[in-house]
Every structure is written in structure tokens, then in C-alpha cells.
Amino acid sequence: xxxxxxxxxxxxxxxxxxxxxxxxLVQAGPEGMSAGAVADALDxxxxxxxxxxxxxxxxxxxxxxxxxxxxxxxxxFEQMNALLGFLTENCCSGAPCVPSAACKPxxxxxxxxx
Amino acid sequence: xxxxxxxxxxxxxxxxxxxxxxxxLVQAGPEGMSAGAVADALDxxxxxxxxxxxxxxxxxxxxxxxxxxxxxxxxxFEQMNALLGFLTENCCSGAPCVPSAACKPxxxxxxxxx
DNA sequence: ACGATATTTCGACAAATGTTGAAATATGAA
DNA sequence: TTCATATTTCAACATTTGTCGAAATATCGT
Numbered sequence: 001x002x003x004x005x006x007x008x009x010x011x012x013x014x015x016x017x018x019x020x021x022x023x024x025l026v027q028a029g030p031e032g033m034s035a036g037a038v039a040d041a042l043d044x045x046x047x048x049x050x051x052x053x054x055x056x057x058x059x060x061x062x063x064x065x066x067x068x069x070x071x072x073x074x075x076x077f078e079q080m081n082a083l084l085g086f087l088t089e090n091c092c093s094g095a096p097c098v099p100s101a102a103c104k105p106x107x108x109x110x111x112x113x114x
Numbered sequence: 115x116x117x118x119x120x121x122x123x124x125x126x127x128x129x130x131x132x133x134x135x136x137x138x139l140v141q142a143g144p145e146g147m148s149a150g151a152v153a154d155a156l157d158x159x160x161x162x163x164x165x166x167x168x169x170x171x172x173x174x175x176x177x178x179x180x181x182x183x184x185x186x187x188x189x190x191f192e193q194m195n196a197l198l199g200f201l202t203e204n205c206c207s208g209a210p211c212v213p214s215a216a217c218k219p220x221x222x223x224x225x226x227x228x
Numbered sequence: 229a230c231g232a233t234a235t236t237t238c239g240a241c242a243a244a245t246g247t248t249g250a251a252a253t254a255t256g257a258a
Numbered sequence: 259t260t261c262a263t264a265t266t267t268c269a270a271c272a273t274t275t276g277t278c279g280a281a282a283t284a285t286c287g288t
Contacts, residue, residue, distance in 0.1 A: 007127075007130055010127050014128045034235095046236080051275095148264085183265075185266090235283080240279090241276100256264100258261080
């Protein structure tokens with residue numbers, strides 16, 4: 001990951017509501033979550049939410065797809081991993097102290113428990 | 115680490131020059147680096163640099179001490195580790211996928227090789 | 229086609245951000 | 259004390275950011 005991308009990703013996560021959105025999407029897993037569901041969960045105005053989704057999407061941390069009249073947003077785990085990789089590399093003076101700081105979606109317990 | 119602190123740390127790192135400053139301080143190790151040395155290395159105006167140091171310091175990512183007429187800034191590895199911990203936790207839906215994403219200063223090769 | 233639901237677009241706005249130049253402060257050397 | 263060095267403080271400024279309300283767009287059900 002390039003420095004530019006890291007700055008973009010960091011900036012995308014460096015905001016209260018946006019960090020909440022991303023965390024929620026991460027918990028939702030790869031299937032994602034509708035914009036409305038996120039709006040309900042976090043009590044955010046739909047247009048405000050669109051603004052934040054755009055930021056996250058531009059930073060590559062989120063993807064969208066349409067499902068009927070809903071827009072389904074999903075966390076991009078790879079990008080988040082890339083960011084963690086960048087941070088750990090740089091945090092350890094180029095000599096990574098953590099072999100693989102991989103981030104996978106939680107084992108889909110949602111499928112089973114819900 | 116609390117969400118508030120994470121947002122602060124992310125915001126502190128989410129800026130080109132500031133990320134450069136922090137990376138430089140990380141490479142410098144726990145002994146740190148004078149403000150002037152950082153200014154020279156990154157070609158930043160001293161007052162601009164003070165502004166960025168303040169941000170990093172407020173976020174807990176950096177500490178200062180005076181040495182003669184110089185101010186020595188040093189990276190706070192613990193805080194960076196805390197941030198990485200927060201991110202990996204949340205990135206993995208509360209079930210951390212990486213046991214310990216620890217970040218230590220690079221083994222002080224500077225002492226030997228320079 | 230019509231109405232309802234879901235989301236985005238647009239225009240506005242206060243607040244925060246990053247940079248600059250000039251002046252102030254602090255330390256050390258002569 | 260006086261001068262030079264190192265850094266901070268202050269006041270500006272253009273730009274970006276986050277939020278809001280109102281209107282537009284898209285899809286679905288009838």
C-alpha cells in the first residue's frame with residue numbers, strides 16, 4: 001500500500017461517525033448491510049450517511065451494490081489489512097515485528113446464530 | 115484504547131506531513147530527534163512543524179523533552195500499539211485475528227552500524 | 229400511472245485544518 | 259549583556275469537513 005492510500009484510509013477512519021459505520025460494516029461481514037439499516041443502527045441522517053459512505057468508498061474501505069431499492073455497503077477487508085500492514089511496517093522501522101497482521105471477517109456466526 | 119483515542123490517533127496520522135514526521139520519529143527510535151532535525155529531513159517550516167507536533171502529542175503518539183535549545187520529539191510506541199490493537203480488534207468483529215500486533219522500536223542497529 | 233420507500237444530490241453553513249510570515253520566547257556562547 | 263540558534267506563538271488566510279433541509283432519483287407494489 002502506498003503512503004497516499006494509507007493517508008486516505010486513515011482519514012476515512014478518523015471520524016467518529018465514520019469509524020462507527022465501518023465497525024458496523026465489519027461486524028456485518030462480507031454480505032454487508034443496507035444504508036438504511038446503518039442509518040437506523042447509528043441514528044444518522046440518510047444524506048449525512050451518504051457523505052460518509054462516499055469517503056469510505058473513495059478510501060477503498062467499502063464497496064456498494066444495489067439490492068432492490070436498497071444500497072448494500074460492505075467492508076473491504078483486504079484494504080483494511082493493507083492499512084494494518086502499512087502501519088505495522090512503518091511502526092517497526094521497516095523491520096516488521098508482526099509477520100502477518102491479517103484481518104478476516106469473523107467466522108460467520110451470523111449465519112448460524114441468527 | 116477508547117474509541118475517542120483511536121479517532122484522535124487516526125486523525126493525527128491522517129495527514130501527509132504528519133505521517134512523515136511520525137514515520138521519521140519511529141525510525142529514530144525511543145531516543146527521538148530534535149525538531150530542527152525533523153525540519154531539515156522533511157523540509158518543513160519550523161512553525162508548521164510545531165503545529166504538527168502538537169497534533170501528534172495531543173494524540174499521545176509523541177512525547178517531547180528539552181535538550182538545551184532543542185526540543186527532542188520521540189514516538190510513543192505504546193500508543194501506536196494501542197491503536198493497532200484497537201483496529202485489529204474492530205477489524206475482526208471483536209474476535210481478534212491477530213493475537214498480538216505488537217510494535218517495538220527496531221532493534222537498535224543504529225548504535226552499532228553508525 | 230400512482231404512491232410509498234430508499235437513497236442520493238444539491239446548496240448552504242459553521243467549524244476545523246494546514247500553511248505562511250512576523251514577532252516572541254528560551255537557551256547557550258562570547 | 260549581547261548575539262546567534264532553536265522553537266513556539268500569534269494572526270491571518272484559503273481550503274476542507276461534517277451536518278442539515280429540501281428536492282431529486284430510483285425501485286417496488288398496487
